[in-house]
Amino acid sequence: MILKREHFDEKQAQLYDVIIAGGGAGGLSAAVYLARYNLKVLVIEKGRGRSFWMQDLWNYVPRVVSGKELIEGGKEMALHYGADWLNGFVEAVTDTGEEFQVRVKYRFKNSDYPVFRAKYLIAATGLMDVLPQLENMQNVYEYAGYNLHVCLICDGYEMTNRRAALIAGSEKAINTAFVLNWFTPYITVLTLGAYPVGDEMRAKLADHGYPLIEKPIARFLGKDHVMDGIEFADGTSIKVDTGLISMGSIRHDGYLKNLDLLTDGGDIVTEYDCRTSHPRVFALGDLKKGLNQVSIAVADGTLAATAIWKEIRRASAPRKWTAPLQEAAARAEESARPEISLGAPRGG
Amino acid sequence: MILKREHFDEKQAQLYDVIIAGGGAGGLSAAVYLARYNLKVLVIEKGRGRSFWMQDLWNYVPRVVSGKELIEGGKEMALHYGADWLNGFVEAVTDTGEEFQVRVKYRFKNSDYPVFRAKYLIAATGLMDVLPQLENMQNVYEYAGYNLHVCLICDGYEMTNRRAALIAGSEKAINTAFVLNWFTPYITVLTLGAYPVGDEMRAKLADHGYPLIEKPIARFLGKDHVMDGIEFADGTSIKVDTGLISMGSIRHDGYLKNLDLLTDGGDIVTEYDCRTSHPRVFALGDLKKGLNQVSIAVADGTLAATAIWKEIRRASAPRKWTAPLQEAAARAEESARPEISLGAPRGG
Ligand SMILES: Cc1cc2nc3c(=O)[nH]c(=O)nc-3n(C[C@H](O)[C@H](O)[C@H](O)COP(=O)(O)OP(=O)(O)OC[C@H]3O[C@@H](n4cnc5c(N)ncnc54)[C@H](O)[C@@H]3O)c2cc1C
Ligand SMILES: Cc1cc2nc3c(=O)[nH]c(=O)nc-3n(C[C@H](O)[C@H](O)[C@H](O)COP(=O)(O)OP(=O)(O)OC[C@H]3O[C@@H](n4cnc5c(N)ncnc54)[C@H](O)[C@@H]3O)c2cc1C
Numbered sequence: 001m002i003l004k005r006e007h008f009d010e011k012q013a014q015l016y017d018v019i020i021a022g023g024g025a026g027g028l029s030a031a032v033y034l035a036r037y038n039l040k041v042l043v044i045e046k047g048r049g050r051s052f053w054m055q056d057l058w059n060y061v062p063r064v065v066s067g068k069e070l071i072e073g074g075k076e077m078a079l080h081y082g083a084d085w086l087n088g089f090v091e092a093v094t095d096t097g098e099e100f101q102v103r104v105k106y107r108f109k110n111s112d113y114p115v116f117r118a119k120y121l122i123a124a125t126g127l128m129d130v131l132p133q134l135e136n137m138q139n140v141y142e143y144a145g146y147n148l149h150v151c152l153i154c155d156g157y158e159m160t161n162r163r164a165a166l167i168a169g170s171e172k173a174i175n176t177a178f179v180l181n182w183f184t185p186y187i188t189v190l191t192l193g194a195y196p197v198g199d200e201m202r203a204k205l206a207d208h209g210y211p212l213i214e215k216p217i218a219r220f221l222g223k224d225h226v227m228d229g230i231e232f233a234d235g236t237s238i239k240v241d242t243g244l245i246s247m248g249s250i251r252h253d254g255y256l257k258n259l260d261l262l263t264d265g266g267d268i269v270t271e272y273d274c275r276t277s278h279p280r281v282f283a284l285g286d287l288k289k290g291l292n293q294v295s296i297a298v299a300d301g302t303l304a305a306t307a308i309w310k311e312i313r314r315a316s317a318p319r320k321w322t323a324p325l326q327e328a329a330a331r332a333e334e335s336a337r338p339e340i341s342l343g344a345p346r347g348g
Numbered sequence: 349m350i351l352k353r354e355h356f357d358e359k360q361a362q363l364y365d366v367i368i369a370g371g372g373a374g375g376l377s378a379a380v381y382l383a384r385y386n387l388k389v390l391v392i393e394k395g396r397g398r399s400f401w402m403q404d405l406w407n408y409v410p411r412v413v414s415g416k417e418l419i420e421g422g423k424e425m426a427l428h429y430g431a432d433w434l435n436g437f438v439e440a441v442t443d444t445g446e447e448f449q450v451r452v453k454y455r456f457k458n459s460d461y462p463v464f465r466a467k468y469l470i471a472a473t474g475l476m477d478v479l480p481q482l483e484n485m486q487n488v489y490e491y492a493g494y495n496l497h498v499c500l501i502c503d504g505y506e507m508t509n510r511r512a513a514l515i516a517g518s519e520k521a522i523n524t525a526f527v528l529n530w531f532t533p534y535i536t537v538l539t540l541g542a543y544p545v546g547d548e549m550r551a552k553l554a555d556h557g558y559p560l561i562e563k564p565i566a567r568f569l570g571k572d573h574v575m576d577g578i579e580f581a582d583g584t585s586i587k588v589d590t591g592l593i594s595m596g597s598i599r600h601d602g603y604l605k606n607l608d609l610l611t612d613g614g615d616i617v618t619e620y621d622c623r624t625s626h627p628r629v630f631a632l633g634d635l636k637k638g639l640n641q642v643s644i645a646v647a648d649g650t651l652a653a654t655a656i657w658k659e660i661r662r663a664s665a666p667r668k669w670t671a672p673l674q675e676a677a678a679r680a681e682e683s684a685r686p687e688i689s690l691g692a693p694r695g696g
Pocket of ligand 1: 021022023024025027044046047048049050052053054055056057058059060088089091125126127129144145146150151154155252255284285286287293294295297
């Protein structure tokens with residue numbers, strides 16, 4: 001169910017099996033699995049995450065969907081199987097050794113700060129791509145995620161043999177040109193004039209025939225979400241058919257700080273089953289080391305949920321078909337075919 | 349495109365980047381990714397695999413689909429992005445050191461045996477669950493995959509607190525009862541009288557209150573794909589609401605025999621990116637060690653395709669924006685906005 005203020009007292013008193021921070025691709029998959037394992041699970045989602053901005057998910061069988069469809073559909077499934085859902089922002093997590101206490105900011109104005117408790121924590125809060133900061137950000141949002149891409153693996157195909165602007169956030173990020181050129185050689189590299197470019201990189205770009213433009217961008221040109229050019233601060237412009245932004249990303253991991261998880265270059269390091277260096281914390285999808293793709297985040301949800309279920313199951317007393325239950329079953333049999341009514345589901 | 353006899357000569361002459369044996373959940377995901385990396389890929393699918401028999405895929409966000417929808421949708425995507433597709437049975441694979449030669453049986457009658465060639469091989473042929481062998485197999489197919497389940501992780505939830513028959517193919521398989529009891533304690537264990545059960549197992553079942561029936565099954569009772577009882581060879585019967593078949597599975601790996609891949613209990617051992625002990629062979633999904641779930645197979649396709657692309661990309665000369673191409677681009681610019689026409693896509 002979707003939690004509102006009136007549910008907070010009751011829900012803060014109980015111990016969830018798992019709290020999932022982030023209801024994007026990975027968190028939703030974990031929620032569906034955990035709910036289908038009859039575990040008590042709460043998903044906390046702030047809204048407008050990375051998958052929300054994804055216009056078209058091109059490479060996830062069996063069909064192209066938008067990020068919004070992915071989120072709405074996954075949420076519906078999780079709720080259907082009995083997961084709890086809270087629209088809120090995870091601010092901080094404390095590990096008491098026995099349980100996690102997860103502090104949430106609820107509502108932007110007149111905020112509440114409920115604290116929910118769980119045996120396990122799944123960190124599935126992903127990240128956000130850094131975008132060029134123009135005076136008019138609306139102009140950036142008009143094209144980013146459409147034909148001004150942020151993910152080469154996702155959208156390289158759409159750039160095939162097109163004139164592409166590569167907007168690089170650092171000299172190191174310019175190297176993306178030498179992967180993008182698998183798809184297209186018609187690459188113009190833009191630094192926004194934000195950092196110096198060394199001689200070696202200049203020579204390499206010249207050798208490949210990729211022009212380098214080191215001026216601030218004034219605005220993207222085009223209409224109806226189709227960018228077809230870029231205008232610079234000095235009034236000059238170039239025509240392009242597509243673009244790729246390679247300016248890094250900001251991880252949504254503030255609430256994890258005092259858990260001291262092992263990271264590598266900022267990405268959370270996990271086992272195959274997504275367990276972090278903390279035995280009761282799992283990390284999924286973009287937040288962890290590896291490919292940032294929906295299919296990966298979804299499988300991560302499967303793996304983490306199944307590992308947690310296994311552990312909780314093994315720590316629980318087995319359910320026996322005791323004499324009273326045998327009798328209940330016999331009585332039920334005498335009447336009609338019993339539906340799902342022979343006892344409360346396990347869980348928690 | 350879908351290959352027919354008339355295409356065989358041309359397609360046997362070329363070297364594919366990748367041949368994918370099996371177009372189920374994992375193979376289709378790999379095909380979509382590889383095609384979107386502009387690589388030359390051929391999928392070979394015999395038809396009626398495991399995902400074909402899956403009635404409802406319950407736990408794959410964003411919505412419940414049937415196995416047939418998964419296959420049809422994924423196939424459409426792969427074809428759309430330029431993958432080749434062959435309806436055929438992979439019989440044998442030979443590694444010449446430079447390439448794989450993949451021998452296919454095409455058509456059941458008046459067969460052809462074309463041999464296609466590729467740099468990389470993806471093994472995505474999955475497995476098939478062993479079913480009880482009754483005289484009238486139609487009676488088994490009527491319920492298997494409906495409420496007579498084959499996968500506890502997939503369908504445990506549907507069995508919650510229901511009277512369940514566990515059809516175990518060996519004494520070891522009876523242990524599934526002690527996982528199934530997470531979902532329901534109303535378990536009756538059936539051996540079909542096919543093997544002896546030791547005293548220790550008998551005592552454990554008795555302690556849990558799970559009856560053991562050691563008689564051959566005559567038939568499943570019920571109608572419209574809803575099983576509601578089981579009749580035994582001696583004419584007695586029991587009422588159940590659901591069932592779980594735990595009789596093992598048969599791997600579709602005959603064609604891999606002479607590649608001597610490393611296995612563990614029959615499952616192919618892989619790295620995180622699905623690479624097997626053979627550096628140019630990748631294995632996905634049910635065929636490899638790990639969870640047998642659609643989400644896992646789909647992510648495996650992503651991982652294998654991306655690893656192969658990286659390797660092929662790094663072994664290729666970089667595409668430069670040479671003077672002639674610069675001029676072509678300038679000319680194109682003079683006329684209309686160039687679409688995807690400045691050169692042939694890379695690949696192969
Ligand atoms: C424009 C664009 C196009 C893309 N195209 C593709 C594509 O074609 N194919 C593909 O496979 N991938 C694509 N991706 C990448 C894909 O979106 C990510 O890999 C995927 O969403 C990762 O899943 P996740 O669960 O790790 O993170 P997300 O899906 O981003 O989910 C994280 C969730 O956590 C929430 N959150 C963050 N912080 C908090 C907090 N403190 N409290 C509560 N909630 C919080 C966010 O709102 C978000 O909903 C694309 C991405 C973008 C931006
Ligand atoms: C009844 C049932 C219900 C299930 N429910 C769920 C569920 O709810 N959720 C879930 O995640 N999973 C479920 N599964 C499991 C799921 O179907 C598998 O995990 C998944 O299909 C594995 O993908 P794969 O690509 O490895 O294999 P498959 O999808 O089985 O694909 C392998 C393909 O290879 C083909 N093939 C085999 N041999 C050859 C050959 N020699 N030449 C050419 N082609 C060949 C087969 O025809 C098949 O299409 C269910 C399975 C069954 C049977």
